[in-house]
Amino acid sequence: DAGITQSPRHKVTETGTPVTLRCHQTENHRYMYWYRQDPGHGLRLIHYSYGVKDTDKGEVSDGYSVSRSKTEDFLLTLESATSSQTSVYFCAISASESFSMNTEAFFGQGTRLTVV
Amino acid sequence: SQKIEQNSEALNIQEGKTATLTCNYTNYSPAYLQWYRQDPGRGPVFLLLIRENEKEKRKERLKVTFDTTLKQSLFHITASQPADSATYLCALDRAGGGNKLTFGTGTQLKVEL
Numbered sequence: 001d002a003g004i005t006q007s008p009r010h011k012v013t014e015t016g017t018p019v020t021l022r023c024h025q026t027e028n029h030r031y032m033y034w035y036r037q038d039p040g041h042g043l044r045l046i047h048y049s050y051g052v053k054d055t056d057k058g059e060v061s062d063g064y065s066v067s068r069s070k071t072e073d074f075l076l077t078l079e080s081a082t083s084s085q086t087s088v089y090f091c092a093i094s095a096s097e098s099f100s101m102n103t104e105a106f107f108g109q110g111t112r113l114t115v116v
Numbered sequence: 117s118q119k120i121e122q123n124s125e126a127l128n129i130q131e132g133k134t135a136t137l138t139c140n141y142t143n144y145s146p147a148y149l150q151w152y153r154q155d156p157g158r159g160p161v162f163l164l165l166i167r168e169n170e171k172e173k174r175k176e177r178l179k180v181t182f183d184t185t186l187k188q189s190l191f192h193i194t195a196s197q198p199a200d201s202a203t204y205l206c207a208l209d210r211a212g213g214g215n216k217l218t219f220g221t222g223t224q225l226k227v228e229l
Binding site for chain 1: 120205218221
């Protein structure tokens with residue numbers, strides 16, 4: 001298995017509180033991604049990173065921010081959690097060396113977040 | 117808007133038969149198409165990648181086809197086994213897309229003895 005770890009694995013939080021999810025990789029891959037998975041929607045891209053301090057928005061970025069200060073860590077923050085952000089969050093990494101190179105993605109085990 | 121459709125109904129087949137899963141897309145011009153397997157409570161696991169200029173790709177018991185005219189990919193598992201039971205996801209990316217995958221909702225496959 002690719003060296004990718006998400007923490008926490010499960011979290012219950014209250015509406016309006018900030019939440020940070022962590023993704024840690026040991027593969028030294030350049031590209032990292034955060035997806036959320038909801039019934040009927042499949043996996044949707046929230047944010048991605050193509051290098052340290054280089055990040056960009058995905059399809060469903062509203063209400064989320066990210067940071068990447070080191071190659072190995074990619075943090076996803078919900079500034080003020082809402083019930084609509086209850087979901088399973090997956091981090092992924094890719095060995096792509098450029099935007100023109102498409103390769104397989106390796107996914108973490110997921111974080112189940114419940115906002116009550 | 118772009119749309120990727122996979123059969124939302126579960127596919128039940130008998131052990132030893134060939135399972136065929138479909139991925140259709142609209143309003144999209146993918147350069148790459150990938151298939152993943154996902155087991156309950158786990159993250160997706162990569163299976164196969166096929167490029168737009170490739171018609172077919174094989175890996176062991178798996179075969180993927182990619183028809184850009186029909187805007188469709190077919191995923192085949194031959195000699196299916198109960199261990200193949202899982203949800204299968206297709207994912208697309210554009211040329212120069214940076215591996216920002218757009219996923220279908222997945223098809224659940226159940227292989228029965």
